[in-house]
Amino acid sequence: MTRYFRDHPARTGDRMLLKMEHYLEHYDELLADWQGRDVSFLEIGVYKGGSLPMWQGFLGPGSRLVFLDIDPACRDLALQGTTVEIGDQADPVFLEEVGVAHGPFDLIIDDGGHKMHQQITSFRHLWPRLADRGLYIVEDVHTSYWPGFGGGLRAPASFIEFAKDLIDRMHSWYTEDDAGFPLHPMAKEIGGIRFYDSLVVIEKRLKEAPVAITAQNGQVSRSRRMLEVRGRRSIF
Numbered sequence: 001m002t003r004y005f006r007d008h009p010a011r012t013g014d015r016m017l018l019k020m021e022h023y024l025e026h027y028d029e030l031l032a033d034w035q036g037r038d039v040s041f042l043e044i045g046v047y048k049g050g051s052l053p054m055w056q057g058f059l060g061p062g063s064r065l066v067f068l069d070i071d072p073a074c075r076d077l078a079l080q081g082t083t084v085e086i087g088d089q090a091d092p093v094f095l096e097e098v099g100v101a102h103g104p105f106d107l108i109i110d111d112g113g114h115k116m117h118q119q120i121t122s123f124r125h126l127w128p129r130l131a132d133r134g135l136y137i138v139e140d141v142h143t144s145y146w147p148g149f150g151g152g153l154r155a156p157a158s159f160i161e162f163a164k165d166l167i168d169r170m171h172s173w174y175t176e177d178d179a180g181f182p183l184h185p186m187a188k189e190i191g192g193i194r195f196y197d198s199l200v201v202i203e204k205r206l207k208e209a210p211v212a213i214t215a216q217n218g219q220v221s222r223s224r225r226m227l228e229v230r231g232r233r234s235i236f
């Protein structure tokens, strides 16, 4: 497995990088297949600019790298081959402009202000800009437990509760209460959700209603009977 991210801090130059150390191991595991690939990348949060060379060195030379920050001083931190856009990650109009100008993205990292409304608004407006098989990563979700950031344990407006709700949306194919819990459109878009310590990763995978298969002697049969018998009118 690559050690690119874990080895990176020792290779940094004079631009400061600010990350929780344990993210680096998760990124080495999670993104191993992405190394050297030409992709479209967006990170919210520039700060001192230390993550620009990190991502540029990891992704392929033909990648499009876009960063955004609310602080106009970050504009000067753009590197050749990268773009820094200045605006508020909680402003839907700004997010729309970024999405139209630079999307769709294969990889989106939210390492911005870490307040609940910022993380949720960014997700709502940028998720449609994520490409099929792309990853949306939200860093520092421990702020969901901090009242000063709009969080608190089980606080309904926290990002972590929003992310838990995505689990239900992903599984909304399967309920037996079609009226009370109909199919949510995101069930057709979310391939998986991973919760790490302080990181949430949501994978986009466009799909149709799940099928069960039976296979014997190389003969494969597919069926959606499991859903049909539960009267899921919202699916069919």
Ligand SMILES: C[S@@+](CC[C@H](N)C(=O)[O-])C[C@H]1O[C@@H](n2cnc3c(N)ncnc32)[C@H](O)[C@@H]1O
Residues within 6 Å of the ligand: 016, 017, 018, 019, 043, 044, 045, 046, 047, 048, 049, 050, 051, 068, 069, 070, 071, 087, 088, 089, 090, 111, 112, 113, 114, 118
């Ligand atoms: C944790 S730092 C980013 C660190 C950087 N990604 C790194 O890896 O070194 C957070 C950044 O988010 C920016 N920020 C805070 N609120 C924001 C908002 N509402 N919209 C966009 N950026 C915001 C701050 O100006 C700050 O530069």
